[in-house]
Amino acid sequence: xxxxxxxxxxxxxxxxxxxxxxxxxxxxxxxxxxxxxxxxxxxxxxxxxxxxxxxxxxxxxxxxxxxxxxxxxxxxxx
Amino acid sequence: xxxxxxxxxxxxxxxxxxxxxxxxxxxxxxxxxxxxxxxxxxxxxxxxxxxxxxxxxxxxxxxxxxxxxxxxxxxxxxxxxxxxxxxxxxxxxxxxxxxxxxxxxxxxxxxxxxxxxxxxxxxxxxxxxxxxxxxxxxxxxxxxxxxxxxxxxxxxxxxxxxxxxxxxxxxxxxxxxxxxxxxxxxxxxxxxxxxxxxxxxxxxxxxxxxxxxxxxxxxxxxxxxxxxxxxxxxxxxxxxxxxxxxxxxxxxxxxxxxxxxxxxxxxxxxxxxxxxxxxxxxxxx
Numbered sequence: 001x002x003x004x005x006x007x008x009x010x011x012x013x014x015x016x017x018x019x020x021x022x023x024x025x026x027x028x029x030x031x032x033x034x035x036x037x038x039x040x041x042x043x044x045x046x047x048x049x050x051x052x053x054x055x056x057x058x059x060x061x062x063x064x065x066x067x068x069x070x071x072x073x074x075x076x077x078x
Numbered sequence: 079x080x081x082x083x084x085x086x087x088x089x090x091x092x093x094x095x096x097x098x099x100x101x102x103x104x105x106x107x108x109x110x111x112x113x114x115x116x117x118x119x120x121x122x123x124x125x126x127x128x129x130x131x132x133x134x135x136x137x138x139x140x141x142x143x144x145x146x147x148x149x150x151x152x153x154x155x156x157x158x159x160x161x162x163x164x165x166x167x168x169x170x171x172x173x174x175x176x177x178x179x180x181x182x183x184x185x186x187x188x189x190x191x192x193x194x195x196x197x198x199x200x201x202x203x204x205x206x207x208x209x210x211x212x213x214x215x216x217x218x219x220x221x222x223x224x225x226x227x228x229x230x231x232x233x234x235x236x237x238x239x240x241x242x243x244x245x246x247x248x249x250x251x252x253x254x255x256x257x258x259x260x261x262x263x264x265x266x267x268x269x270x271x272x273x274x275x276x277x278x279x280x281x282x283x284x285x286x287x288x289x290x291x292x293x294x295x296x297x298x299x300x301x302x303x304x305x306x307x308x309x310x311x312x313x314x315x316x317x318x319x320x321x322x323x324x325x326x327x328x329x330x331x332x333x334x335x336x337x338x339x340x341x342x343x344x345x346x347x348x349x350x351x352x353x354x355x356x357x358x359x360x361x362x363x
Contacts, residue, residue: 033212036301040307042208059210
């Protein structure tokens, strides 16, 4: 599981050019990810990490960009 | 206070009469994964090769957990609805409809209690809500319109399922009762919602830019598609014993049979929105 998989998913869903998507590109602010796509993103992340995402994390701050998503959902807790 | 229209008065009278305590229901001691709780034709895998590959016991398990998912979706949908309706009560722009909104709230609350009782009693859980909305700027009246339009689209799908299951003698009486009760109240909510959505669109859309109108239309179409996708819950598939629940979901979503089912169940809602110019005519953009 990696940032690369998240990046590929976002490119596929938003049709943003791969070269325009950096790890710090604001996803919600730039509307690359819309509200109706959030469930799909959450299910995709849950399938990558193999466990559910806590409801408390379903806030815009946790989905700001690829860096934030990877840090919050894919990297093991310290 | 602005006087409500006659049709709203009528909805209030019916709601008041329906609230009479004749709606007690008998909860059976046990229902579980060995019981059909959702009509087979309404299962999210129905009509696909994946469904054909399931044996009778697996189909029954899927039916039970998809019923729990359906009721869970209703709980979250109605919770959002209640959260949206409450601040509109007696607000100036909702003055004329506030008396009816109070019935609406009471009925939605009763439905949530029924759905939650089923989920808690027989499955020991309600599936988690995963949908939420990222904040964004709106044109004047856009948020108000979208709120009621989303509610309408969500409830119209639900109502089709309720009608089918309320009359399905293969299902336990309690499941039919819940679906029948919900449909009985929702038929008024839908009558209200259809009028409200058209009224708000006619009031606000003339002030929207072409870009805002396009955005509203795209959002409604995207919301409808997203609402359907919530019927395909990998947690329910995993509970039903499906291995690779996420892959199972993705294969179902891509299946033409499922697309046809969704199109058939949404056709009436889409035709209504097109008739009133809310969605663009077919093929037009």
